[in-house]
Amino acid sequence: MAEQTAQTAPPAIRTEPPAAKPDSAVVRDALGVGFAVGLSGFAFGVTSAGSGLTLLQTCALSLLVFTGASQFALVGALAAGGNPFTAAAGAFFLGVRNAFYGLRLSQLLALPRFVRPFAAHWVIDETTAVTLAQPSRRSARLGFTVTGLTLYVLWNLTTLVGAVGADAIGDTDAWGLDAASPAVFLALLAPMLRTGMERAVAGLAVLLALGFLPVLPAGVPVLVAALAAPAVLFVQGRRAGRTEKEEGR
Structure with missing residues (x-):
């Protein structure tokens, strides 16, 4: 019985701090x-x-x-x-x-x-x-x-x-x-850039900057590129809302 308990017991969780770096x-x-x-x-x-x-x-x-x-x-x-x-x-x-x-x-x-x-x-x-x-x-x-x-x-x-x-x-x-x-x-x-959202923000920012570069005064395309983050967050929020509605049906 003791042997069976020892075999089925979950492994102990290691709480050791990360190893020091020289x-x-x-x-x-x-x-x-x-x-x-x-x-x-x-x-x-x-x-x-x-x-x-x-x-x-x-x-x-x-x-x-x-x-x-x-x-x-x-x-x-x-x-x-x-x-x-x-x-x-x-x-x-x-x-x-x-x-x-x-x-x-x-x-x-x-x-x-x-x-x-x-x-x-x-x-x-x-x-x-x-x-x-x-x-x-x-x-x-x-x-x-x-x-x-x-x-x-x-x-x-x-x-x-x-x-x-x-x-x-x-x-x-x-x-x-x-x-x-x-x-x-x-x-x-x-x-x-590890997550899909981070890559999406970076990619959209590049597209916005390059797209508006020929038509806007110098310096302004950089400001427009800053809209990439709220745009991606808005789309992500809409998708999350749709998923919740579909799961609630």
């Missing part, structure tokens, strides 16, 4: 992301200078804004002859996503209050991706710090080099350097 592995991953993305600051420096911004304006954008997608959106819209206010609005709405990242990271990192204003400046796509991939708070803090520091220093240095050397590059449109940062961003984003 600091060296966290630093290695963080440096890899920091160097890979930080080098594309050179492309921003060249593109910004080519769009008519001064060296001081270009470097100030990297120092104070420090979010590549928004920076490229701003200078790209200006280079295409877009209204400065429209260009700034497009860059602003692209940067709003960092505020949502911050809500999640503030709980995960639990940094001291006096550090938070400084850490908030480093809340971007890359630091968020590295931080969320860590199994513990210690490794999350280490990954966030190393990624943020590496990216900030390298991005600003390469921005300066790119802006100074823009004259030697020549025609920036011929080189297509304005596509470097978005390409890196998409490469980091693609593995995070």
Whole structure:
């Protein structure tokens, strides 16, 4: 009887905490992301200078804004002859996503209050991706710090080099350097699109941006692409409502 009970007893549920990740592995991953993305600051420096911004304006954008997608959106819209206010609005709405990242990271990192204003400046796509991939708070803090520091220093240095050397590059449109940062961003984003809804939002946003690009002023297609999320959520809600009605019959 005892043997039968032992054989039929359900297996014990393991409640062990996730295995700690060596600091060296966290630093290695963080440096890899920091160097890979930080080098594309050179492309921003060249593109910004080519769009008519001064060296001081270009470097100030990297120092104070420090979010590549928004920076490229701003200078790209200006280079295409877009209204400065429209260009700034497009860059602003692209940067709003960092505020949502911050809500999640503030709980995960639990940094001291006096550090938070400084850490908030480093809340971007890359630091968020590295931080969320860590199994513990210690490794999350280490990954966030190393990624943020590496990216900030390298991005600003390469921005300066790119802006100074823009004259030697020549025609920036011929080189297509304005596509470097978005390409890196998409490469980091693609593995995070795991659910069907996330892929639907991303795909619809691309279609909206490309579809309205020929007919709307520079910077506005980015704002239109933001409608992809509520549109997909609306469709998903309608489908869920229909399913509930059919099941209730």
